[in-house]
Amino acid sequence: MERRWRAVPMTVGAVCLTGLVQVVQHRSWGCQVVQNLGAVKAEDPLWQALLRTPLSLFVPALDLPVWGALAQILLVFGVAELCLGWWRTLLLAYVATLAGTLYARVGIALGPGHPIGLPASDAQVVDTGPSAAVVGLAVFLGWRYGAYVTAGAVIVAMVVEVVLEGNLAGKEHLAAIAAVLVLCAGTALCQWRSRARSTSGAPPIQS
Numbered sequence: 001m002e003r004r005w006r007a008v009p010m011t012v013g014a015v016c017l018t019g020l021v022q023v024v025q026h027r028s029w030g031c032q033v034v035q036n037l038g039a040v041k042a043e044d045p046l047w048q049a050l051l052r053t054p055l056s057l058f059v060p061a062l063d064l065p066v067w068g069a070l071a072q073i074l075l076v077f078g079v080a081e082l083c084l085g086w087w088r089t090l091l092l093a094y095v096a097t098l099a100g101t102l103y104a105r106v107g108i109a110l111g112p113g114h115p116i117g118l119p120a121s122d123a124q125v126v127d128t129g130p131s132a133a134v135v136g137l138a139v140f141l142g143w144r145y146g147a148y149v150t151a152g153a154v155i156v157a158m159v160v161e162v163v164l165e166g167n168l169a170g171k172e173h174l175a176a177i178a179a180v181l182v183l184c185a186g187t188a189l190c191q192w193r194s195r196a197r198s199t200s201g202a203p204p205i206q207s
Helices: 002-007 009-025 031-038 046-056 066-084 086-110 120-124 131-144 148-165 168-200
Strands: none
Touching: 009 031, 009 066, 009 086, 031 046, 046 086, 066 086, 066 131, 086 120, 086 131, 086 168, 131 148, 131 168, 148 168
16 A cells, blocks of 8 residues: 555655645645635736646635545546656646636626626635646546547546536636647547658568
8 A cells, every 4th residue: 555655656745745735725724725725717927827826726716525536636637647657647637727828817807797707706606626727637548548438438427517507617627628639639630640651761661
């Protein structure tokens, strides 16, 4: 068991950090500190949101059980770290989270009349938690290792969430998925070009 924990040090650290943040933000002196360091809202200046986004991954939502966030990180981050390594996992998690954060600003600018627009009230919604990163990692892992049914199920579940609830979090999940799918397409294109160059550079087969 100890060897297994050593295999996923980043995931263990992320779980511990999330647990620590949860404890701090439920203290009278700590809630505002956590909000100042890791709470992202679309109405905030962009530079401020970008500075807060990395920590926002590990700030559990105040209105949801922390065990859900911890379980998501432990399972999905752990599998991703084992398969991709810690830095690729963190990079993908950040890209997915950042995509959701930036989408909120674009959606509010477009307005509720646009198909992907958002109401102005969403600018005041606090955007924290690992869910967008978890969804993005799950889709990438499904594509990378041929688990297309699993990746498709995650995407369908997020679409259903948006249809049924239509909240900001659900739409940010779809933005995270879209960003990850772009990365998947880019990776596939690079692999195809590499194989094409390798094939074209091969010596002709002599009879």
